Amino acid sequence: MKPARTRPPMPATLVVLLLSLLLGLQPLTTDLYLPALPALTGYFDAPMHQAQLTLSALLLAFGVSQLFWGPLSDRFGRRPILLAGLALYALASLGSVFAASMEQLLLWRVLQGAAMGAAVMCARAIVRDLYHPAEGARMMSKGLTGLGVLACISAPLGALLSDWMGWRAALGVLALFGAAALALVLLRFQESLAHPNPQALRPQQMARTWALILRHPTFWAYALLVTTSYAGLFTFLASSSFVFINALGLSKTQYGLLMFSMSAVYILGTVLCRRLLLRFGVRRTVAIAGALTLLGGNLVGLLGWLGWHSVWAIMLPYYLFILAHGIHQPCGQSGAVAPFPQAAGTASALSGFLMMSVAFAVGWWLAAQLPVGLEGASVLPLTQGLWFWSVLICAVAWTLVQRYGEVHGAAAKRANPTDSIGHPKP
Structure with missing residues (x-):
């Protein structure tokens, strides 16, 4: 087996830009939509749980679709899957603008959501294609910094568009972004998978590959890290517009600015991640972030339980939580695929499916907890969920x-499964 390439065939700046756009589809598709949820519910005269379902069902489709995109990308390469997924994303975004019900x-x-799965899954796999695990964590953190920048502008832009031109305008931006990402991949992206696996789509081979990944303790350690961390974030995302606008009386523009501040702290977390990785390594970096998570979550939960229901009683401790999220995600997303250089697409897909399945369950729980309209609006579903x-x-x-x-370094070599997933031995 040839060692992983230490230098990508594309400039590092282009790789970071591509990662930022592909990973950034997820917060754009969710965050830009959040300020419009109350208005959208009123426009269609629909119950609250239907509005929540448009978000949670998107994420479920996002997770399930990766189980198909992952093996396809291992078989045919990342480029054709990206082109197909981004084209479908742009089309679906345009369709949502003109939805009549x-x-x-x-x-x-x-x-x-299904189309978005191709983009995000391929982004994680591309990092493993081009970089050794240790460098992959740092590159992932750079891509997630770009994601944070897009998340910063998503909620304020969604709020402004929703206020000025209605919820359809907010969804229209997604169609434009999808088309721009498609053009960049078409014109600049070079295939990152050096050796596609011709056996990747055979049922027996797929079953062996999935079993190999799912038996690997390193996969579970990092997949559960990103899943639980994302579940906390999704608890906030899915409930925050109703809590801050309906329960606490903020305008949609004020809510958008809060989301901007949250994303700015997340960016700081991804930058801090790179510093901590260089000094402490992956496991100690994750442990430090775990302490920040526990402190922020405990404060949010305790203040809510004690009846301190205000914007800053939620946001100030939540900044600690989201700072740690910016550390957990680069380490976890790169760590989950690191032991599987020849099945990075499938490993990325399984990790993504786990994340989105839990997020879907969180969405259903929140839909049952959040009241319809202003009467009975409470901060507790958000604060207790984060706790x-x-x-x-x-x-x-x-x-x-x-x-x-221990995956960044010698452990990655010991965990090399390529001889078990359809590639010849050296």
Whole structure:
């Protein structure tokens, strides 16, 4: 087996730009939409749970679709999957703009989520294609910094567009972004997978590959880290517009500015991640972030339980949580695929599916907890949910990652599964 390439065939700046755009599809598709949720619910005269379903169903389609995109990308390469996925994303985004009912919007959002799965899954796999694990974590953090920049502008832009031109304008931006990402991949992206696996789509081979990945403790350590961390973030994203606008009385523009500040702290977390990785390595970096997560989540939960229901009683401790999220995600997303250089697409898909399945369950729980309209609006579903997930994140960071997280370096070589997934031995 040839060693992983230490230098990508594309300039590093182009790789970071591509990662930022591909990974950034996810916060754009969710965050830019959030300020419009209350208005959209009123426009269609739909119950709250239907509005929540347009978000949670998108994420479920996003997760499930990766189980198909991953093996396809291992078989045919990342480029054709990216082109197909981004073309479908742009089409589905355009369809959602002209939806005439909540049911039509739900259908287009499901297609949008399925298409988004190709982009995000390939982005994680590209990092493993081009970089050794240690460098991959740092490159992933740079790509997630770009994601944070896009997340910064998403909520304020969504709020402004929703206020000035209505919710359809907010969804129209997604179609334009998808088309721009498609053009960049078409014109500049060079295939990153050096040796596509011709056996990747054979049922027996797929079953062996999935079993190999799912038996690997390092995969579970990092996949659970990113899953629990994202579940905490999604708890905030799915409930925050109703909590801050309906329960606490903020305008959509004020809410957008809060989301901007949250994304800015997330960017700081990704930058801090790179510094910590160089000084402490992956496992100690994750442990430090786990302490920040637990502190922020405990403060949010306790203040909510004690009745301190205000914007800053939520946001100030949540900044600690989101700072740590900016550390957990680069380490976890790169760590989950690192032991599988020849099945990075499938490993990325399984990790993504786990994340989105849990997010879907969180969305259903929140839909049952959040009241319809202004009457009875409460901050507790948000604060108690964050409290719960912060404890789980810290538990994973301090136990599983510390025990099984040695993947950056010698452990990656010991965990090399390529001889078991259809590639010839050297």
